[in-house]
Amino acid sequence: MTNGCGGHKYPNPLPDWKKVFVSREEFLKMLSLVLGGVIGAVATIPGVAFMLNYLFVPKKIEWVNVGPIEKFKEHETVEVGFHDPNTLPWDGVSGHRSAWLRRLPDDKFTAFATNCTHLGCPVRWESKADLFLCPCHGGVYYSNGDVAAGPPPQPLHQYPVRIVDGDVQLKVTPVLIES
Amino acid sequence: MMELLKKLGAWLEERTGLYEPIMHMLTHLVPPGSKWYYVFGTAIMTSFIIQVITGIALSTLYVPSAGQAYMTVQYITHEAPFGNLLRAIHYFGASAMILFVGCHAIRTYVMGAFKYPRELNWLTGVALLFLTVAMGFTGQVLRWDQNSVWTIAVGAEQALRAPFIGPYAAQILLSGTSVGSATLSHFFACHVFIFPAILILAIVLHVYLVLHHGISEPPVVGELVDPKTYKTKYEAMLKKEGKPFWPDAAWRDIVFSTLVVIGVVICAVAFGPPQVDRPPDPSLVNAQPKPDWYLLWYFALLALLPHAAEDWVILGFPIFIVLGMLSAPFISNKGERSPKRRPWAMAIVIFVITFVGALTVAGVTEPWTPNFEAKALTPEIIGAKSGPIFDGAQTFDTKGCLFCHTISGHGGQRGPDLTDVGKRLTHEQLTIRIVNGGYNMPAYAGNISAKELADLTTFLESRK
Numbered sequence: 001m002t003n004g005c006g007g008h009k010y011p012n013p014l015p016d017w018k019k020v021f022v023s024r025e026e027f028l029k030m031l032s033l034v035l036g037g038v039i040g041a042v043a044t045i046p047g048v049a050f051m052l053n054y055l056f057v058p059k060k061i062e063w064v065n066v067g068p069i070e071k072f073k074e075h076e077t078v079e080v081g082f083h084d085p086n087t088l089p090w091d092g093v094s095g096h097r098s099a100w101l102r103r104l105p106d107d108k109f110t111a112f113a114t115n116c117t118h119l120g121c122p123v124r125w126e127s128k129a130d131l132f133l134c135p136c137h138g139g140v141y142y143s144n145g146d147v148a149a150g151p152p153p154q155p156l157h158q159y160p161v162r163i164v165d166g167d168v169q170l171k172v173t174p175v176l177i178e179s
Numbered sequence: 180m181m182e183l184l185k186k187l188g189a190w191l192e193e194r195t196g197l198y199e200p201i202m203h204m205l206t207h208l209v210p211p212g213s214k215w216y217y218v219f220g221t222a223i224m225t226s227f228i229i230q231v232i233t234g235i236a237l238s239t240l241y242v243p244s245a246g247q248a249y250m251t252v253q254y255i256t257h258e259a260p261f262g263n264l265l266r267a268i269h270y271f272g273a274s275a276m277i278l279f280v281g282c283h284a285i286r287t288y289v290m291g292a293f294k295y296p297r298e299l300n301w302l303t304g305v306a307l308l309f310l311t312v313a314m315g316f317t318g319q320v321l322r323w324d325q326n327s328v329w330t331i332a333v334g335a336e337q338a339l340r341a342p343f344i345g346p347y348a349a350q351i352l353l354s355g356t357s358v359g360s361a362t363l364s365h366f367f368a369c370h371v372f373i374f375p376a377i378l379i380l381a382i383v384l385h386v387y388l389v390l391h392h393g394i395s396e397p398p399v400v401g402e403l404v405d406p407k408t409y410k411t412k413y414e415a416m417l418k419k420e421g422k423p424f425w426p427d428a429a430w431r432d433i434v435f436s437t438l439v440v441i442g443v444v445i446c447a448v449a450f451g452p453p454q455v456d457r458p459p460d461p462s463l464v465n466a467q468p469k470p471d472w473y474l475l476w477y478f479a480l481l482a483l484l485p486h487a488a489e490d491w492v493i494l495g496f497p498i499f500i501v502l503g504m505l506s507a508p509f510i511s512n513k514g515e516r517s518p519k520r521r522p523w524a525m526a527i528v529i530f531v532i533t534f535v536g537a538l539t540v541a542g543v544t545e546p547w548t549p550n551f552e553a554k555a556l557t558p559e560i561i562g563a564k565s566g567p568i569f570d571g572a573q574t575f576d577t578k579g580c581l582f583c584h585t586i587s588g589h590g591g592q593r594g595p596d597l598t599d600v601g602k603r604l605t606h607e608q609l610t611i612r613i614v615n616g617g618y619n620m621p622a623y624a625g626n627i628s629a630k631e632l633a634d635l636t637t638f639l640e641s642r643k
Contacts, residue, residue: 079464094358094363114464121466150486151486174356175357
């Protein structure tokens with residue numbers, strides 16, 4: 001395999017930049033290299049830009065309805081489902097999301113993202129124990145979202161909540177890309 | 180007839196000139212000692228070919244749409260003729276590929292084959308190792324079940340920990356702000372176009388380098404690699420005692436690859452494809468994402484770390500592994516190749532194998548996971564049908580203690596076994612522990628009434 005071409009002495013494939021406008025050969029080397037670069041750029045840049053298009057799309061942050069206020073009882077935490085406003089029409093069930101909604105006195109609500117702040121696994125509300133538990137690495141949170149035990153570094157992420165015409169609404173912020 | 184074929188062959192050779200370089204490649208001389216340790220490379224190649232064929236076949240039914248992929252995987256698995264077998268072969272082929280990439284890396288490291296002049300053989304090999312794992316991971320995501328969507332969430336959460344670029348890294352992993360169609364389509368493009376293209380280029384380069392430098396001879400104690408003399412010595416050795424690869428060495432590769440193929444098919448028939456989990460609906464919160472077997476050790480590592488070290492490990496460990504592997508031929512590219520004279524290198528190999536093996540076992544058993552299916556304590560275990568001990572046992576159950584603590588075989592493994600806690604701790608110590616919690620235990624001060632606490636401690640004291 002070695003020395004397949006019998007130790008030929010090759011000319012330098014790269015142009016001698018000092019002579020590109022003097023020597024025909026050096027100019028042709030430069031021309032071909034530059035045009036090759038142009039072809040490469042034209043072929044790849046639009047494709048790569050397209051593949052990263054989501055970095056340029058403005059993020060939709062919308063309020064979503066999760067039900068009438070009277071559906072929720074004070075001091076109870078329940079799962080509420082909604083559709084992510086940032087999904088595409090062919091997303092199917094993978095566009096579904098849920099949150100843990102807790103009703104506090106005086107018509108106040110807190111809504112927690114289901115993602116554990118440790119590594120994003122879905123936390124479960126254990127109502128009798130009054131705790132959120134994460135199945136992945138055993139993170140535990142109190143009912144107010146504060147870390148009770150285990151590896152989570154931060155309290156559960158909260159969605160802003162408002163009440164409009166008797167309906168509870170959550171502001172769906174992109175939890176997975178916000179630290 | 181033979182005459183005619185010979186004529187056809189000669190005609191083709193005159194027009195293509197391919198026979199000559201192919202035979203040159205096939206019969207290149209290999210060192211006489213390159214025996215059964217040298218078969219892993221072709222085993223990887225064979226498993227890769229299986230992957231390409233089964234992968235192309237699977238792509239003829241699979242639809243990479245977030246709303247439909249799950250359905251198509253179900254269809255392939257349960258209804259399409261041969262679909263179940265094909266998925267299983269693709270899974271065990273991937274497993275074989277990862278397994279033998281590991282063996283190949285260990286073999287070449289142990290025998291010092293990464294030293295001069297084969298540094299780039301090693302570097303392209305490292306690239307191939309990571310590409311293989313990337314293929315495995317993206318392939319797992321394409322199942323597009325509950326496990327997939329949460330696995331991506333876990334990946335994004337790890338990417339997010341990177342300083343400054345965290346949110347961008349997470350967006351690139353998700354191909355957007357959350358798990359959805361774009362995520363799946365990007366993973367699909369990576370798994371079937373981008374990574375395989377890079378993989379094939381890297382294989383071509385790797386095999387070219389193997390042929391260019393020749394297969395490394397088995398190491399001999401005291402025979403040092405000296406960049407000044409190595410090549411001359413190697414060439415002379417080949418000339419004197421080298422054997423043509425085909426057929427003197429190739430037969431072992433073929434025999435081993437045959438065993439690999441048979442093994443993959445037997446596993447595929449016996450165990451079937453990996454189970455498809457529940458639908459990819461992120462609003463179903465009763466999910467417990469877990470990677471496939473070859474990444475379980477890393478999953479376990481993240482569970483067992485001291486919490487304070489986490490950020491450092493999540494960010495630093497992958498970089499450390501990559502840089503560590505890439506630096507091997509630069510740290511020592513000459514001198515001894517024999518494992519008998521490289522105690523540090525052997526210590527590293529033994530440590531890595533033990534570390535990954537032990538963590539994999541931990542990843543399978545997951546003792547840190549709360550046991551959500553823990554069976555309630557029976558009256559026999561409790562030893563009472565009413566009164567404070569009985570009430571305390573009920574509290575133990577309802578407050579979730581049983582998720583993490585075992586009593587007489589019922590419960591989880593995360594916390595200490597409390598079967599005979601009454602022997603170890605006093606009433607006061609128990610109370611303090613329950614009220615204040617600890618490292619992995621919540622403080623129950625705000626979650627428990629005075630009576631419940633009293634009953635619970637009475638119950639625990641009775642565990643002797």
